[in-house]
Amino acid sequence: MDLAGKKIVLGLTGGIACYKVAEFTRQLTRAGASVQVVMTDAATHFITAVTMQAVSGRPVYTDQWDARIGNNMPHIDLTRDADAIVIAPCSADFLFKLAHGACDDLLSTLCLARPTGLPLLAAPAMNVEMWQNPATQRNVAQLRADGIRLLGPDAGEQACGETGMGRMLEPEQLLEEVIASFQPKVLSGKRVLITAGPTFEPIDPVRGITNLSSGKMGYAAARAAREAGAEVILVSGPTALATPYGVHRIDVHTAQQMLEAVMSRAGRQDVFIAVAAVADWRVANASQQKLKKTAGGDPPPLSFEQNPDILATVAALPDKPYCVGFAAESENLIEYGKAKRDKKGIPLLVGNIGPQTFGKDQNELILFDDQGQTHIARAGKQQLARRLMAEIATRLANRLSDSTQA
Numbered sequence: 001m002d003l004a005g006k007k008i009v010l011g012l013t014g015g016i017a018c019y020k021v022a023e024f025t026r027q028l029t030r031a032g033a034s035v036q037v038v039m040t041d042a043a044t045h046f047i048t049a050v051t052m053q054a055v056s057g058r059p060v061y062t063d064q065w066d067a068r069i070g071n072n073m074p075h076i077d078l079t080r081d082a083d084a085i086v087i088a089p090c091s092a093d094f095l096f097k098l099a100h101g102a103c104d105d106l107l108s109t110l111c112l113a114r115p116t117g118l119p120l121l122a123a124p125a126m127n128v129e130m131w132q133n134p135a136t137q138r139n140v141a142q143l144r145a146d147g148i149r150l151l152g153p154d155a156g157e158q159a160c161g162e163t164g165m166g167r168m169l170e171p172e173q174l175l176e177e178v179i180a181s182f183q184p185k186v187l188s189g190k191r192v193l194i195t196a197g198p199t200f201e202p203i204d205p206v207r208g209i210t211n212l213s214s215g216k217m218g219y220a221a222a223r224a225a226r227e228a229g230a231e232v233i234l235v236s237g238p239t240a241l242a243t244p245y246g247v248h249r250i251d252v253h254t255a256q257q258m259l260e261a262v263m264s265r266a267g268r269q270d271v272f273i274a275v276a277a278v279a280d281w282r283v284a285n286a287s288q289q290k291l292k293k294t295a296g297g298d299p300p301p302l303s304f305e306q307n308p309d310i311l312a313t314v315a316a317l318p319d320k321p322y323c324v325g326f327a328a329e330s331e332n333l334i335e336y337g338k339a340k341r342d343k344k345g346i347p348l349l350v351g352n353i354g355p356q357t358f359g360k361d362q363n364e365l366i367l368f369d370d371q372g373q374t375h376i377a378r379a380g381k382q383q384l385a386r387r388l389m390a391e392i393a394t395r396l397a398n399r400l401s402d403s404t405q406a
């Protein structure tokens with residue numbers, strides 16, 4: 001569980017997005033967090049303290065003068081063992097209060113009195129005009145300068161009927177952001193390009209050749225790289241997966257399209273991670289029209305040509321990023337893994353241990369580099385992806401220090 005043992009103070013302020021925060025609370029608790037809800041008076045007009053108590057499983061605080069805390073100082077007591085404060089939704093008024101150090105209710109006082117270093121994350125939610133108003137933008141700039149992390153807002157349809165910036169992030173996105181806030185920023189400021197998923201090579205306009213890659217490992221890598229502080233581009237073949245929050249996704253179908261999407265960006269990247277299961281061959285004589293079957297007729301005479309090797313092409317660039325490849329072998333992984341690393345000309349190759357990882361949630365890895373092999377024990381793909389980012393970051397730092405010493 002990504003938030004096991006974490007204590008989150010969840011502050012609700014006045015906004016219709018409060019209705020989504022019951023679900024967000026459930027997601028936080030399912031991820032292992034214990035959630036202490038604090039609500040402003042305005043928030044209680046949008047969702048009741050009873051609902052928030054039921055979903056968080058803890059008494060809710062709304063009043064500075066609440067006597068349930070021993071020393072009657074909830075504004076101090078509630079944050080002293082917390083790991084983060086999350087304000088969702090954060091109204092325009094509350095952004096103002098945070099920016100100016102106001103403390104005229106329990107939640108604002110608790111924020112002002114938070115221990116130095118306790119992360120404060122705020123998810124703004126308001127009408128587009130309120131968000132764009134220079135007064136709000138001044139407060140936002142001040143909050144960023146003060147080290148308060150803003151989660152969103154997003155653009156789109158608003159409850160008031162208008163459209164634009166100001167929607168609160170969805171509960172799943174907020175959860176991803178809270179989890180991300182606890183991950184070490186080992187790739188801070190780095191640019192990471194990742195390929196993921198299968199490719200789809202057409203036979204005719206409605207048929208094609210693909211493979212069983214689900215994209216899960218590549219998407220987990222993209223999310224982990226973003227969590228580690230990188231700017232991430234994900235070039236993806238067809239998958240049913242949601243884009244990790246904050247990742248720039250480019251959709252492609254064929255290996256040729258994937259190559260073009262990668263090559264037009266590869267020169268500006270620090271790291272390239274090729275996770276996609278790229279088709280080795282494409283149909284050379286794909287039909288522009290749907291192939292028709294005729295009674296007793298012959299099957300279509302398909303011929304194939306080899307696809308470009310995207311990873312090897314990037315690894316051959318003069319200004320290449322740090323290149324990482326994946327290998328899924330059904331036998332002799334150690335022997336084939338070492339050989340594949342050499343053949344592709346890459347510093348790091350990641351071998352999937354086990355006959356079939358496609359579509360599964362768990363995996364086990366072995367890393368091949370110039371020092372030998374490192375085994376990474378079986379775990380969920382997201383955990384493995386986080387570990388992989390740490391391994392990549394260490395090798396990247398060593399490489400940079402080697403090149404500056406040379």
Ligand code: C5P
Nearest residue numbers: 274275276278307308309310311325326
């Ligand atoms: O050669 P093989 O397909 O076994 O190599 C797997 C690795 O190479 C993976 O990292 C995969 O993403 C990458 N690859 C590629 N372009 C291809 C074939 C594989 O980038 N055409």
